[in-house]
Amino acid sequence: QVALVQSGGGLVQPGGSLRLSCEVHGFTMDWYGIGWFRQAPGKEREAVLCIDDKGGSALYLNSVKGRFTISRDNNKDTVFLQMSMLKPEDTSIYYCASSLSSYCSDSFEEYHYWGQGTQVTVSS
Secondary structure: OOEEEEEOOEEEOOOOOEEEEEEEEOOOHHHOOEEEEEEOOOOOOEEEEEEOOOOOEEEOOHHHOOOEEEEEEHHHOEEEEEEOOOOHHHOEEEEEEEEOOOOOOOOHHHEEEEEOOEEEEEOO
């Protein structure tokens, strides 16, 4: 059964760090791009970062530049989103998703399987 299972997240103070994990089940993720999106209440879902099948990353949200990084471990079928210097405006539900191809895209329509979402709250 295909599933993307997310872990990590939670409550963190401004300036803190968190790491989100996205474990792929049911297919080999080696050949696919994996993206991270986020959606805050009342806002549209936005693309954050993506990593292609060769490990190249694409940044789609300038506000996280220099603070968030994406990586993948194909041996563990897991993609990570490392978030540092977190700000209250990073508060959102974060989703990972598997692209329909080996490439990355900032369009959620190009992603087929989605994780269950995980809440990240940045607050003092």
